[in-house]
Amino acid sequence: MAPSTDVACKRKRRTRTKNISALAPLALSSLPNNQIELTPGAEHLVCPACKTWCPITGMGGTTPKLVPHHTDPAGTLDTRWCANTNRRITADLTVERWAAQRAEVAAEAGARRPTRVLRKVPTPAVPALSQLRPVEPTADSARAAFEQHRVRCSVCAGEVRRCRDGQRLYVEYLWRQNQEPKRLREQAVERAARGVEERALTRTAPAVRAKAWKDVGRAVDEADTARREPLAGARPPIHGIEVPEGDRPLPQGRSAEQTLANNPVRKRRPS
Structure with a gap:
């Protein structure tokens, strides 16, 4: 009975064959x-021919090489070995150098990755007119609305008759x-309750602040003491050269005659 092609057979990770490929x-x-x-x-590498991970045998010896391998599923008839089977490996890269290169590659890849996109906070939707809660009218606002209607309405201008809107x-x-x-x-009761709450917070605030300072006071004192003490091995401040005080003397300017006389290109014409 032929073996199933769904499950790969377990292969030897280290072969003991002495065959060596003729490839370089x-x-x-x-x-x-x-x-x-x-x-x-766990030495492995990607085979350049079949692009699969293959173990390296004899890495600690004198002739390291790739193990025999192929890419066909287990149970396939007439399988063919990869061209790099038993190909010798030149171990010209140490483990330390390989680890350092991998760390450098990881750092470069991390720098190339895009930063995390910070989503902009969505602007809250403006409520519709039907969702707006109007300010509760008072006696003054109701009287102002009635007076404004009387000015505009000819029926409600008098004191006897009123239209439907005026009556409402x-x-x-x-x-x-x-x-x-x-x-x-009700407003007075609400203001009184708010005042009692604010006075209670005012009375308890000094105690809360004193307790907070008590918890961190020792650490603050130690930090102040350490800041006042000079550092061990610290050098005294470096003083620069003494700068003379007073006005700085201005350099004496040259006359036009001296400028023309010292110019090698432009010569003054003889008179």
Whole structure:
């Protein structure tokens, strides 16, 4: 019965064959760093021919080489070995140098990665007109609305007759006027409660602040003491050269005659 092709057979990681490929030795330094694994006991590399990870046998000996390998699934008939089977490896790269190169490559790759995108805080949606909560009208605002309507309406201009809107605004004004004392009492109670809460916070604030200073006072004192003490081995401040005080003497300017006489190109014409 032929073995199943779904599960790969376990292969030997270290072969003991003495066969050596006729191809030229493959230098480790010629391969990219990310295609080499030189961890002691788990040496691997990517085969240049079949592009698969293959173990390296005899890494600690005199003739390291790639193990026999192929890319066909397990159980495939008439399989063919890869061209780099038993190819010698030139170990011209130490483990320390390989680890240092990998660290450098990782740092460069990290620098090339884009930074995290900080999403902009979305602007809150403006509520619709139907969602807006109007300010609660008072007796004064109801009276102002009724007076404004009387100015614009010819029916409500007199004191006897009122239109439908004028009658509604007048009833609203009377009801708000009757409810005004109750609203003022509720506001007074709310202000009194807020005042009691603020006075309580004012009384407890010094105690809370004193407790906070007590918790960190020792650390602050130690930091102040350490800052006042001179550092061990510190050098005295370097003083520069003494700068003379007073006005700086200005250099004496040259006359036009001296300038023309010293100019080698422009000569003064004889008179």
